[in-house]
Amino acid sequence: MQNPPSLRALKLMHLMIGTAAGRMADDVRHDVRLSDIRRIEGMANHDRSSLVPLFQELRAAVLTYDDPTAMRVVVGGLLDEARIDYRHEVSGDLLVSWYFGRTFREMAGQSDHWAIIDRQTIFHLSSKYAVLLFQHLASLAGMGRVNSKTFSIQELRAILGVTGGKMERFSNLMQRAIAPAVAEINQISRLHLDVTTNKVGRTVASVTVKWRVKVDSKEARAELGRHSAGRKARRDGTVEAIEVAPQIASKAAVAASFPEAGGISFNDYWAAIARENAPGWDVDVVADRFRQWWTGEGRKLNAKGVEAAFSGFCRRMGTPR
Numbered sequence: 001m002q003n004p005p006s007l008r009a010l011k012l013m014h015l016m017i018g019t020a021a022g023r024m025a026d027d028v029r030h031d032v033r034l035s036d037i038r039r040i041e042g043m044a045n046h047d048r049s050s051l052v053p054l055f056q057e058l059r060a061a062v063l064t065y066d067d068p069t070a071m072r073v074v075v076g077g078l079l080d081e082a083r084i085d086y087r088h089e090v091s092g093d094l095l096v097s098w099y100f101g102r103t104f105r106e107m108a109g110q111s112d113h114w115a116i117i118d119r120q121t122i123f124h125l126s127s128k129y130a131v132l133l134f135q136h137l138a139s140l141a142g143m144g145r146v147n148s149k150t151f152s153i154q155e156l157r158a159i160l161g162v163t164g165g166k167m168e169r170f171s172n173l174m175q176r177a178i179a180p181a182v183a184e185i186n187q188i189s190r191l192h193l194d195v196t197t198n199k200v201g202r203t204v205a206s207v208t209v210k211w212r213v214k215v216d217s218k219e220a221r222a223e224l225g226r227h228s229a230g231r232k233a234r235r236d237g238t239v240e241a242i243e244v245a246p247q248i249a250s251k252a253a254v255a256a257s258f259p260e261a262g263g264i265s266f267n268d269y270w271a272a273i274a275r276e277n278a279p280g281w282d283v284d285v286v287a288d289r290f291r292q293w294w295t296g297e298g299r300k301l302n303a304k305g306v307e308a309a310f311s312g313f314c315r316r317m318g319t320p321r
Contacts, residue, residue, distance in 0.1 A: 010132070257300075
């Protein structure tokens with residue numbers, strides 16, 4: 001997809017696909033009410049004036065479909081046209097209608113991806129990078145025994161819709177797009193992703209993404225039912241401390257504990273400590289070594305003072321060879 005839409009336009013797109021369901025490959029008109037759009041997280045305040053630019057974004061999105069069997073590349077669009085009927089707008093009722101474009105209908109007719117993607121996850125994701133990455137990997141996750149793929153940096157930038165001139169350094173791309181998207185997908189979806197960078201010398205040449213379907217997705221389902229306001233704090237390994245004043249509630253995030261397993265690349269809190277105090281080191285390597293040392297002394301990872309101990313451990317790491 002080129003000219004990828006914004007987060008809200010992508011959520012609208014998935015509502016449209018879900019509404020069309022088994023008829024998405026048919027050349028027919030599809031309808032949805034404004035009330036259905038407003039039920040999506042982050043879309044509650046939309047009206048006619050705010051829907052028009054979202055449909056303009058969807059109309060401008062370009063789909064490229066490579067069919068290796070027919071040895072043919074097709075370039076087309078998602079939408080043919082969309083209409084907003086506001087004859088009963090005074091009562092708060094709008095009817096939105098659309099026709100999918102021929103290219104999308106052919107893609108939908110030859111693939112079960114759009115039928116099986118978890119739209120509840122899409123509706124709760126908070127960045128377009130997470131939506132674009134999830135919808136791409138969800139299609140790969142259904143391909144039998146395939147459980148990983150290596151992307152060139154350009155391929156990954158294209159999937160995430162990061163255009164030229166933005167986040168040109170890989171470190172910025174990782175920090176602002178890849179890492180937050182992976183962390184959010186791991187938190188609320190049925191998939192768990194692991195990301196590995198592959199270097200040629202000191203330059204990152206490609207990124208390998210591995211995925212697995214969670215054996216127990218109970219926590220992910222529970223998170224979808226919680227309020228989104230504290231989701232990032234919970235994702236970063238923190239808990240919410242709520243202080244209630246008269247009619248005013250404020251939040252403060254405090255560290256919960258050092259992660260029991262896995263890397264910390266996508267944990268902003270602990271990764272920041274490692275990068276500041278152990279520059280040059282792979283933060284996941286630092287985490288593994290600290291965990292071995294700390295628990296080897298019989299201490300728990302949620303013990304008081306673990307943050308100070310981790311900072312000191314990082315400073316003692318020295319310069320990597």
